[in-house]
Amino acid sequence: MSDSISDRLGRLSPEIQAIMGVYALYWKLEETFDTIETDLSHPECHMLIKLDEPKRMGVLAADMLSVPSTITATADALEQAGYLARQRDPSDRRAWLLVLTEQGKGARDMLVSAAGDLFHKASGLNADETAEFARMASKIRDNVLKTGIPEGLKK
Known part of the structure; x- marks a missing residue:
């Protein structure tokens, strides 16, 4: 029999097909993210992407599924390289916000694009399919995080 892989996988349950699709997408993206031309580390790129607006270190740590102490070194490196600055939080002058500089905004825009x-x-998804996938993926992520951060995301 000369079934294609799509034919063979299409006979599996929708749940197994979804799992296999998510794994394939994850590994393909992991492989291709290294093709983005930047001198920044993965944690530095992750932080820039999460800094869509000025954030306190604790809020940023929560967004990155981490604790403030583990992201301090990344923030320090980005600040030293000119990608972000620390500014007083106007709503609480005791606290600091991490704010992207113009260099940081440019790097973030490039990374997002x-x-x-x-x-x-x-x-292979178009814009409408991507929006629907994003909606479903957000629902999945929220459900997963309700039960505790998976060990693989703590790294």
Whole structure:
């Protein structure tokens, strides 16, 4: 029999097909993210992407599924390289906000654009399909996080 892989996998349950699709997408994106031309480390890129607005270290740590002490070194490196600055939080002068500099905004814009292009190329989804996938993926993520952060996300 000369079934294609799509035919063979199409006979599996929708749940197994979804799991296999998520794994394939994850590994393809992991492989292709290294093609983004930047001198920044993965944690530095992750932090820049999460800094869509000025944030306190604790809020940023929560967004990155981490604790403030583990992201301090990344924030320090980005600040030293000119990508972000610390500013007093106007709502609480005792606290500090991490704020992207113009250099940081430019790097973030490039990363968001490149990641989006890589996602579309890897997934084969159009804009409407991507929006629907994002909605469903957010629901999945929220459900997973309700039960505690998975060990693989703590790294």
